Amino acid sequence: MKTSMGSQPSLGSQVSLDSQLSLGSQVSTELRKLTTTRLWWILLLTMVVCSAGLTALVVFGGLNAPRSPLRFDSADEVVPAYNLPVALAYVFPLGIGTALVTQEYNSRTITATLLSEPRRMRVYGAKVLVGLGTAFVYGAASVGASALVAAALLSGHGESPYLMDGPVLGALSGSVLVMTLWGAIGVAVGALVRNQVVAIVGILLVTQFLEPTLRILASQLGSPGLGNLLPGGAGEIAGGGTIMTAAADAEGAPQALGFLVLALYAVVTGALGGLRFARYEVA
Amino acid sequence: MKQVEEEKYVISVRGLTKEFQGTRAVDSVSFDVARGRITGFLGPNGAGKTTTLRMLLGLIRPTEGTARFWGRPYGELPTPTRRVGVGLDGGAFLGGRTGRGHLRCYARAAGCGPERIARLLADVGLEGAADRPVSGYSTGMKQRLSLATALLGDPELLILDEPSNGLDPEGMLWLRRFLRSYAAGGGTVLLSSHLLGEMEQIVDDVLLMHHGRLLCAQPLSGLLETDERLESAFMRLTQAGIGGRA
Secondary structure (H helix, E strand, O other): OOOOHHHHOOOOEEEOOOOOOOOOHHHHHHHHHHHHHHHHHHHHHHHHHHHHHHHHHHHHHHHHHOOOOOOOOOOOHHHHHHHHHHHHHOOOHHHHHHHHHHHHHOOOHHHHHHHHOOHHHHHHHHHHHHHHHHHHHHHHHHHHHHHHHHHHHHOOOOOOOOOOOOHHHHHHHHHHHHHHHHHHHHHHHHHHHHOOHHHHHHHHHHHHHHHHHHHHHHHHHHOOHHHHHHHHHHHHHOOOOOHHHHHHOOOOOHHHHHHHHHHHHHHHHHHHHHHHHHHOOOO | HHHHHHHHHHEEEEEEEEEOOEEEEEEEEEEEEEOOOEEEEEEEEOOOOHHHHHOOOOOOOOOOEEEEEEEOOOOOOOOOOOOOEEOOOOOOOOOOOHHHHHHHHHHHOOOOHHHHHHHHHOOOEEEEEOOEEHHOOHHEEEHHHHHHHHHHOOOOOOEEEEOOOOOOOHHHHHHHHHHHHHOOOOEEEEEHHHHHHHHHHOEEEEEEEOOEEEEEEEHHHHHOOOOOOOHHHHHHHHOOOOOOOO
16 A cells, blocks of 8 residues: 555645535436446336337237237227236336445445435435436336337237337336336335345345235125225326236226325325334434 | 534534333433544444434434434435445445446535545545446445445545454555545544544544443543553453443
8 A cells, every 4th residue: 555645635636625425416316326337228128128028929919819808909908918017017116226236235335325424314305306207217218118029019019019008108107107116116115125036036026926916806706996005006008007917807998097005005005114214324 | 602612523422322121221421522623433343333323313213312423413404415424334336336426416405516426536545436327346345335425526525444354454455544544634524433543543442342332432542541452441341340330
C-alpha cells in the first residue's frame, strides 16, 4: 500500500454538499446498487427469452395442433395468446424486487446502506420506487417481445393479430402494470423474509405450486372466483385473463377488480415490509 | 459548558446497555472520545465492543443509554458519512460487484466524485484490482476496500472495527502510519481491536472492555505502569476484578 493517503484529502473533488440527502439521491443510490451487479440483466434476459419462447410454443401449437383449445377468431379470443407473460413470468419482477432487499441482508451491505442513510423509511421507499421502475422495464420488455412473437406467428399463419384492437391493447398495458406492481410486492417480500434462499424457495413454492393448487381447488369446489382474490389470479384478471384463468374457469371478472386486489396486496405487504425494515437490528 | 464539551469530545456515550434475551452483552458503558486522538476500543473477542459500536451508530437499539456525535444521535446527523467514516464488517461486500462498483454505491451519499474514488483506490493499493469482482479479493484487500469506503466522505471521524484483521505486516505498518497521519491532520479515530499488542503501538487513549463492562477509560500513558505492556495491564485489571460481573 502507498502512504500518500496520510495527507488529509481535500474537499475539492467532492460533489454537491447538500445538507440532507433527498429521496432522489437515495433512489439514484439504489439504482447504482442494482446496476453494479449482473443479476438485473440476467433475470431480464431470462424473462424475455422465457416469455417470448413460451408464447411462440403455445401460439404455434394453437395454430397447428388439430384439437387446440385456443381460438384466434376475434380480439377477445386472442388475448390469452398475448397474456402468457403475466400468467407465467411475473415471478421475475417479483424476484428482482425481493433481491433488492435480500441481497443487502445476505451480503451484510445493509450496514453500509443504513450508515449512509439512517432514515430507514427513506431507504425502504427508495427500494420500493426502484422495484417499481425495474419491474416496469421487465414487464414492458417481456410483454413487448411476446406480443411481437405472437403477432408475427399469427400474421405468418394468415390470421389477424388484432394487435391494435382495444381488448389486446388493454391486455398488454394491463400486463405491464401488473408486472410493475409485482416489483413493489417483491421489495415487501424481501423486507419481510430477509433470507435470500428462503425468499427464493418461498416465491417458487407459492407462485408455482401453492397458488395454482388453491385456484384449481376453488374451481373444483364451485367457487372459481375465489382464485381471483389470490395475488397471481388477481394479476391475471388485471391483465385481461390468461389461459390459467380459463383453465380455472374464472373468466369474466372485470380488469379493475384484479388491479384493486393486487394493489391491496401491494399496499398491505408494503406496509408490513416497511415496519419490519424499520425495526431490523443490524447485529 | 455543554458547548465546550461538544467541541472537545466528538463522541459521548452514557450508560449504554444492551440485553439479548436477558443476557447483558453491554452493561452501562460510558465514555468520551476526544477530538484529534486515536482511541483504542480494546478487549477480547466477545467483550461487547462490536455491539457497543453498532448501538453508537444506530444499527441496533440500546436497551438503555445514549450515544451522541457532536451532541446528536448518529441518525440525526445530516449526511452522516460526510462526517463519520465507518469500517464495520470488513468482509461485507456483494461478491459479484467490483471494488470500484462498491465504492460508487456509497459515493453519492458521501458527496464523493469519481476522481476521489480513483484516488482512494490507488491510495489503499487496490488500483489494479478495482474493476475485478470483490469475490476474488483476499481478506486484506477487503479490509483495504472497507477503509476506502469509510474515507469516501473525507470524514473528520473514523470508526473502524478490527481493521487490522487479515492485514500482512506491511499492511499493519501502513495502517499505523495512516492513522497517525490522519490524527495529526485533526482527524479523530475510534478503533476497536482484540490485538492489544498491535494497538499499543497506535492508540493515544484506551477504552478496555471485558464481559460487557468498561474496565478503564484513560490515556495509554496513564494506564501502563513502568515497562508494562498493554496485555499485562489488561490481565492486571481483569484479575483485580474491576469490571467483573456482579
